[in-house]
Amino acid sequence: MAIAPKEILRKQFLDARNALAKEEIARKSNSIRKKLFSLPALREAKTIMFYVSFKSEVHTLGMIQRALSERKTVCVPYVDKHEIRPSIIWSVRELKPGHFGVPEPLHPNPISPASVDVVIVPGVAFDKKGFRIGYGKGFYDKFLPQTRAKKIGLCFASQLADKLPHEEHDVGMDVVITEKDKRDCRN
Numbered sequence: 001m002a003i004a005p006k007e008i009l010r011k012q013f014l015d016a017r018n019a020l021a022k023e024e025i026a027r028k029s030n031s032i033r034k035k036l037f038s039l040p041a042l043r044e045a046k047t048i049m050f051y052v053s054f055k056s057e058v059h060t061l062g063m064i065q066r067a068l069s070e071r072k073t074v075c076v077p078y079v080d081k082h083e084i085r086p087s088i089i090w091s092v093r094e095l096k097p098g099h100f101g102v103p104e105p106l107h108p109n110p111i112s113p114a115s116v117d118v119v120i121v122p123g124v125a126f127d128k129k130g131f132r133i134g135y136g137k138g139f140y141d142k143f144l145p146q147t148r149a150k151k152i153g154l155c156f157a158s159q160l161a162d163k164l165p166h167e168e169h170d171v172g173m174d175v176v177i178t179e180k181d182k183r184d185c186r187n
Helices: 006-018 022-037 040-044 061-069 139-146
Strands: 047-049 073-080 083-089 095-097 103-105 118-121 125-127 150-154 175-177 182-184
Touching (some): 022 061, 061 073, 073 103, 073 139, 083 139
Parallel strands (some): 047 073, 047 118, 118 150
Antiparallel strands (some): 073 083, 095 103
16 A cells, blocks of 8 residues: 555644544643653753644643743744744743744744753654654754754644655654653654
8 A cells, every 4th residue: 555645644634633622632632741741851851842732733831831830941943034943931921823823932032952852843643653744844854853852742643653654854753642652763
């Protein structure tokens, strides 16, 4: 069986995720949050870069608030010249709708990608080896090679595929977390 092109897969996975009820998204996101914060890599990290959830993505605002309450340095992406850059935040109140309506810091406080210990990565779909399909803009494809941080993908179990198409330059996740399990992708 041939693997469908990324655009077709992207639409199929987005349609399925967008069909989830808000209550289901909240419940599953809470389960994912618990699994994420149980990881030694997250507990040991000093600086964590979270994506800021948008629409039907795994909700990250509660995760960001928890990391801030644990006195972690928290950064989130902002768009600068068609690339994302990490910006330190001290509160979720600093976030305002930015590019494509995705919340980002109103006044960025840039931080070097090299100083990030863990990056929490969004995706439309992930596979069991940690490869992902994003939204097609290439933001994370350009950013992830700039950091040695542990890369953790968050998705709902319905977004986890056996295998997705990927190219040589694609950066795989170290771990993918769903509401059902944590998958180490670097075996």
